[in-house]
Amino acid sequence: MTKIQLHNVSNKYILKSVNLTIASKELFMLIGPSGAGKTTLLKAIAGLVSYTGNIFFDDESIDNTPPEDREVGYVPQDFMLFPHMTVEENVAYGLKVRRIPRLEIDRRVRELLEVMEIYELRKRYPKDLSGGEKQRVAIARALAINPRVLLLDEPLSNLDPRTSKYVKEWLRYIVRKLGVTTIWVTHDINEVEEANCKVGVIIEGMLEQTGHYHEILSFPKNNKISEFLGLSNTFKCNIIDVKGPFAEVDVNGLRMVVPYDGGKIGKIIIHPHDIQISREKPLTFTVNTYEGILEEAVNKKYSTCLKVKVNENIVFNVELPEDVYRLMNLKISEKLYLTIRPRSIKTLP
Amino acid sequence: MKSVISDERFGWLIPILILIFSWEAIARANIFPEYLFPPFSKVISTGYFLAENGVLLSNLEASLLRVLAGLVLGSVTGVGLGMLMGYKDRVYRMLHPIFSLLMPIPVLGWLPLFILWIGINEALPILLVFICSFFPVLYNTISGIKSVDRGYVEIARSLGASGRRAFLDIVFPLALQNIFTGMRLESGMAWRTIVAAEMIAIPIGIGALLINSQYLIRVDVIMVCLGVLAVMTLLFEKILLWLERKIVKWR
Secondary structure, X not given: OOOEEEEEEEOOOOOOOEEEEEOOOOEEEEEOOOOOOHHHHHHHHHOOOOOEEEEEEOOEEOOOOOHHHOOEEEEOOOOOOOXXXXXXXXXHHHHHOOOOOHHHHHHHHXXXXXXXXXXXXXXXXXXXXXXXXXXXXXXXXXXXXXXXXXXXXXOOOOOOHHHHHHHHHHHHHHHHHHOOEEEEEEOOHHHHHOOOOEEEEEEOXXXXXXXXXXXXXXXXXXXXXXXXXOOOOEEEOEEEEEEOOEEEEEEOOEEEEEEOOOOOOOEEEEOHHHEEEEOOOOOOOOOOEEEEEEEEEEEOOOEEEEEEEOOOOOEEEEEEEHHHHHHHXXXXXXXXXXXXXXXXXXXXX | OOOOOOOOOOOOHHHHHHHHHHHHHHHHOOOOOOOOOOOHHHHHHHHHHHHHOOHHHHHHHHHHHHHHHHHHXXXXXXHHHHHHHHHOHHHHHXXXXXXXXXXXXXXXXXXXXXXXXXXXXXXXXXXHHHHHHHHHHHHHHXXXXXXXXXXXXXXXXXXXXXXXXXXXXXXXXXXXXXXXXHHHHHHHHHHHHHHHHHHHOOOOOHHHHHHHHHHOOOHHHHHHXXXXXXXXXXXXXXXXXXXXXXXXXXX
């Protein structure tokens, strides 16, 4: 299995001097907003875009190795199954071009299709497959060549939410079981949250921070990261009371109900789009409702960021879809009610 | 009750039968002189007669061979050059300006020039069919190749295929649908061109038979020829469509 190293990898479009080491057999998740250069970085590793700097597989430079000799299993975002080949022909393609004997190809393809639980689909064409099935074929095709490195580009983005929840766990299981060094690219923090692996945050072509997920959440290196990860509402707190799966905490004089799993709680994080806003006091919701004054509203690309002051110590950052903001016709220094669902609050020790 | 006209296999026959019966009825009503508007039955018997004495077949054979030769040459060159122009941008930039100047010239416009250059012989009609089939195939091949998502090539390369291998395994098969569309388009044009060429310059062929029938005022023979042309054009299109379905079965 293969260790990957990137030294000052840049590219004329987006990548800016990326340095990164991924240990052999590791699952590494690369997270960043769209247009941050995630796909470009994967393509650089696969040799499909030109770059400057150096990439090493097991301390051996592959900069002059053409893509066909890099032995990289690349699964692009839209899977890109060859539409004129059946499922088994797709999976066999990498072996066929390697001139592996026919019987050996058949055996290996069958084995992979069985592992992926798509053997009964082998004679179908891609147009007759569901999103989840296509993805399995794309992964089987990438794994068929026994890649040194597996590159997954937003593997869950083309699946419906129900499928993706199930696929997420299955994919992590497969990757860990095979023990192949894997880079998993995503823009969705929730995918990273449960993975329990090393994470890199890439923003505007720069790899801003790498580390364990909790490490990044607790100590984001700069504002760009906090903003992207939705860390702008991070507060210190103390536990006052525990009631089953919930705890009541004191946040600078504000009482708040948060999820509780038995561990320590020293900090809470509330993502700005998890805070609901209303003019009237909500009648049906009694927990975590606060009164505040609208201090500032900043329009961003698709959303509006509000600063709502609750008391002298606490200002919440709230993110609203732009059209909702315009519909509500909010005015500065207007009185508002904030509601935060306990389940949406993240806790850190 | 299901109407006969909406029946998929034989529904198309009904309007044609109505056409034939009205034709026959009007012709037999003696409104027009028979030599100018012969009834359907007369045209059929003339057709039978011409087929039997070999006149129709020898002329059809001549036209058919010219069309086939021109089509094959035009398609092979068109596909070959189209693949190159579709894949290599430099070749495209070199040749496209020249071809876009030559393509709009009506095929028969070349005729006087070719008569002077190569004379009246078998090469002349074949060359004309070649020209009229070359351009549609060329440009359909180019657009077919260009429309193939380069992402497929990237995947093929990362799976271990060389650039050339990826082109032959992935790009070309995916472009086939467009290429066939081009060939179907050209097959109709080839027949139109060959008939016109034979009417003007070539002594044998369906077009020549047509023009001779005009001089002899044989409307029945003219109608036989038109019928044969309709059937041939349709047949060519159907064969190409069948081939396309056979080859592009993954759609």
